[in-house]
Amino acid sequence: MDALIYEELPAVYRTPPEILEEIFLYCWHDNSVYTLLTEAPFNLVSTCHRWRQIATFNLPIFWSTFHVTFTQKACKPPLPTLKLWLERSRKLPLSFSLIYRGRNSFDGGDNRSTVIEKMFAPLELLSEHLVRWRDVYVDLSDLPHNTRFRPSSLLEEELMLETFAVRTFKPHPRHNTHSLIPNYMNWISKLAESSPNLYKFDAYGDGPITRLFGINTPDSVPWIRLTILTLEHVSETLALHILQSSARLLECTFADLGRYIDWIANLPLPQLRDNIVVPRLTTLRITAEGDIDSFWDRLIIPSLQELKVYMLPGSRQWHQGDALVQFFQRSGLILDAELAGLAISAQALMSVTRGPPISRISLRNCNIPSRSLGSRVKLLSESLRELIVIDKATIDNELVKLLTLPDLVDNGQHIEATDEQESILCPKLEYLTLVNCINATDGLTSQMIKSRLMHNCETLRQLKSVLIGFSQSGHAEDFYQLEKMLKEGLNGGVSIKKGVTLARRKTQLSD
Known part of the structure; x- marks a missing residue:
């Protein structure tokens, strides 16, 4: 191009591609949760030919995160578009969410096998790039109850999956052991087991999670690898078994913790230790509807820094004030995981003057008397920076x-320390x-x-x-x-x- 003509072009046309790439990256956001066609990269590729070339061929990260929803007959984005995005992402790790949105039964007008083949096409396409899955959320809870889950076979090589979130669902009366839920949950467990870098696992929904987690079955999520865990609709017993196997856990959330029957019948229960120590755990969040005193009876968390307990509105009377105080005492007494096997006497607990180094505690709707609440505050006095108490507790004069x-008393320069x-x-x-x-x-x-x-x-x-x-x-x-x-x-x-x-x-x- 003639130099004079080039100088007369607007600055946007004279900007080097490398500078445009940096600018485009500032516009980009993670599309794995939701995709907006009015934002990057889609608005960039529709601006002009030059921008389209740069966004399409120079920035594969633009196409490595996406959100996929599908039904029995359709997929958004369409399968050809999804395939194109996967090609544009080259060999980069993939972050995406895959969600089924449809009715609870097949349409009567189509051949059933044809519908199944169409329905699992998005999953099959994504499974061709299984070794690149890194951050994934899967929600197939709307799948028709009369279908069979047909996941592709897993590869022999290790996966790079780091964060994995799934939604479970209740079985329909027509579900059976050879049908949807067992196959789906076994597939989830095998994916997790094949991922040595997996550090974060989330499971939402109120389905039978034992079939997913395999606490007493051959298939199991590798709890020992996890550092962040979120589980919804889980029993106190199962939660304790999971914590017992999660020595590296740093952050844990149990939503809707309760007394559910979530063990597979006719299989032996693993043995719970008397003292379950989670040595590295710093954050614990619990939502419950009824008493969970048995949850605190065995638990010891010496490094706990943040505790949030929320009893749901309308929950039954909460009677675990003393149990929680003793949990703090045990956690303050056990400073090393090697002491987990030692018996903790009542006399030893009485001598404890401080609990774990909690800096933030939030208690909502917990029905705590002032005496019990005062005992907790005293145990956490040295480290507490934020105290949140909402509803049903008692803050009295004492x-x-x-x-x-x-x-x-100020002596003119500084405050003197006194006893x-x-x-x-x-x-x-x-x-x-x-x-x-x-x-x-x-x-x-x-x-x-x-x-x-x-x-x-x-x-x-x-x-x-x-x-x-x-x-x-x-x-x-x-x-x-x-x-x-x-x-x-x-x-x-x-x-x-x-x-x-x-x-x-x-x-x-x-x-």
Whole structure:
């Protein structure tokens, strides 16, 4: 091209391809959860021929993440398009979600075998690139109950799968041992077992997970490899068996933990240890509908830093306050996984003065008396930075006074440490949420917060954010004082009577 004409072109046409590639990469996002045709790379390839060439041939990462939905007769994106994307991705690892969306039975007008062949075409196409699967989510819970799952046979070589999420589903009365669910779940287990790099596994849905996990069957997810785990609709016993086999686990979520019958009949149960130690686990989140006291009785987590327990609305009365306190005591006593086999006596538990190094604890709808809650706070006092208590718990005068800082005397330069100061509860507390749980005398709660906000002691942390909700109207002084603090710069909010907010809520800070 003539140099003069080239200089007269707009800058976008004179930009080197390498610069355009960098710009395009800033526009790209992971398409494995959802795909928007108005965003990169699809808007780029429809702009002009030059951009299309760069996005199509120079950036294979654009085509390595995608979202696929299919029915009995159709696929989105269409199979030819999906095949083209797979070719454009070259040899890069693939991240995708595969979801079936259809009715619960076959259309009567088509030949059944023909429908099955069409239906599993997207899975068969993706299975041709099985060795490149890296981050995958599979949801086939809408598959017709009268079909047979036909996965392609797995390759002999190891897979590069790192994160794997699946959705289970309840069996239909017409399901049988040679039908959909067993084949589907065995395929999932074999995929996980063939993936030495698998570190994250998620299973959602309320299907019979024992057939998937194979706790007492030959097929099994490799629990020992996992560092992140999420399971939905699982029994306390099965959860403990899984934790017993997950020595490397760092983060774990059990949603809808309960007393379900999830063992395969006529097969022996593996033996549970008396003390189940999960040495590396730092984050545990639990959602449950009823008592899960037996879950805490054996569990020991010495490195736990974050605990979230949410009892679902309408759940039965919760009677595990003492069980949770003893869990903290055992976890504080056992500092090394080698001690897991030792018996823990009641006398040893009584001597424990601190629990695991929990910095954030969230208890919602847990029906905890003040005595039990106070015991937990004392055990976690040294490390606790964020305390969240919502609904059904009791924060009374005694506990509020324990959290209130004593009057600290300034000698003109710094605050002197005293024996009283050294015994202060939760010296590192920075975030506090108390909603519909305060049963203390009016004025004590605001005084406690003010004491933690106004001090200038270098060894104590100041509150950064508070969220207070009073379920009773007799807290006028508390409300007035807290509203004043909010106007003076405290982050958070205050409300009185459930559902009626009386002070503007500012942006809450988080870690």
